[in-house]
Amino acid sequence: MSAKPTALQDLPVDLDKERLPEHVAVIMDGNGRWAKSHSLPRVMGHQKGVDTLKDLLRCCRDWGIPALTVYAFSTENWGRPIEEVRFLMTLFERVLRRELSDMMKEGVCIRFIGNLSSLSPSLQEEIMRSIKDTENNTGIQFTVATNYGGREEITQACKSIAAKVQQGLIQLDEINEITIEDHLYTKGLPSPDLLIRTSGEMRLSNFLLWQLAYAEIYVTSTLWPDFDRSQFHKALVSYQSRDRRYGKL
Numbered sequence: 001m002s003a004k005p006t007a008l009q010d011l012p013v014d015l016d017k018e019r020l021p022e023h024v025a026v027i028m029d030g031n032g033r034w035a036k037s038h039s040l041p042r043v044m045g046h047q048k049g050v051d052t053l054k055d056l057l058r059c060c061r062d063w064g065i066p067a068l069t070v071y072a073f074s075t076e077n078w079g080r081p082i083e084e085v086r087f088l089m090t091l092f093e094r095v096l097r098r099e100l101s102d103m104m105k106e107g108v109c110i111r112f113i114g115n116l117s118s119l120s121p122s123l124q125e126e127i128m129r130s131i132k133d134t135e136n137n138t139g140i141q142f143t144v145a146t147n148y149g150g151r152e153e154i155t156q157a158c159k160s161i162a163a164k165v166q167q168g169l170i171q172l173d174e175i176n177e178i179t180i181e182d183h184l185y186t187k188g189l190p191s192p193d194l195l196i197r198t199s200g201e202m203r204l205s206n207f208l209l210w211q212l213a214y215a216e217i218y219v220t221s222t223l224w225p226d227f228d229r230s231q232f233h234k235a236l237v238s239y240q241s242r243d244r245r246y247g248k249l
C-alpha cells in the first residue's frame with residue numbers, strides 16, 4: 001500500500017530520503033494526445049504541461065531532490081507544423097518572463113542545454129536574463145533542454161575538442177571521458193540517476209545520449225499534463241526498488 005504524505009511538502013513515508021536520486025531527467029511527452037483526449041487543440045496540452053512542470057519543480061524542492069532536467073524542445077521538433085513551433089517558442093518566452101520572480105523567491109538556479117543560437121533573439125534574451133538572475137541561487141538546479149539533441153551535443157563537443165587539438169591546446173592522448181564531459185552542454189552537472197518518460201513511449205528520442213548511460217528508466221503511460229505528485233511518487237518508489245549494479249555483481 002502506498003503511504004500518503006502527512007503534508008503536501010513532506011516526503012512520502014515509504015520513500016527513503018537517503019536513497020533519492022540526485023538528478024531526475026524527464027521526457028515530458030504526451031501533451032498533444034492529452035489535448036486530443038479532451039477535444040482541445042494540441043497546443044492546449046503544451047499550455048497545461050507548463051503547470052505540471054511547475055508543480056514537479058516544487059515537488060523536487062519539497063522532497064529534497066537537488067537537480068531536475070526536462071526536455072522541452074528537441075532538434076527534431078522543428079519538423080512540426082510551423083504554428084505549433086511558433087506557439088511553443090512564444091510559450092517558452094512568456095513562461096520564462098512570468099516565472100522569473102517565483103524562481104528567485106524559491107531559489108531556483110536555471111540553466112539551458114541545447115543549441116540556443118538558433119532560437120529567436122527575444123527568446124535568447126529571456127533565457128540569458130533568467131540564467132544571469134538565478135545563477136547565484138542555491139536551491140534546485142533546473143535545466144531545460146531547448147533545441148536540444150544528444151547527437152548535436154556530442155558532435156559540437158567533438159568539434160571543439162578537435163579544434164583544441166589542432167591548436168595544440170590538448171594532446172590526443174590526453175582525451176578521456178572527462179574531456180568529453182567537459183565539452184558537453186551539461187558540464188558540471190552530475191549524470192541523471194532516473195529518467196522518466198511519460199505517455200508510454202519507450203525511446204530516448206535523442207535525449208542526453210551520453211549522460212543517460214547508467215540512468216534507471218521509468219516509463220509511465222500517464223500523459224505529461226496528468227503527471228502529478230502521486231505519479232512522481234510512484235516513479236521514485238520504482239527507482240528505490242532497483243538494484244543499480246553498474247556492470248558488477
Ligand code: IPE
Pocket residue numbers: 028029030031032033034072073074077088199
Ligand atoms: C511533448 O508532447 C511536448 C513536446 C515535444 C514539445 P507532444 O507534443 O510530443 O505530445 P504527443 O506525443 O504528440 O502526444
Ligand code: IPE
Pocket residue numbers: 027028029030071072073074077201203205
Ligand atoms: C521528445 O518527444 C521531445 C520532447 C519531449 C521535447 P517527441 O514527441 O518529440 O518524441 P518522438 O517523436 O515521439 O520520438
Ligand code: MG
Pocket residue numbers: 029030031
Ligand atoms: Mg510526443
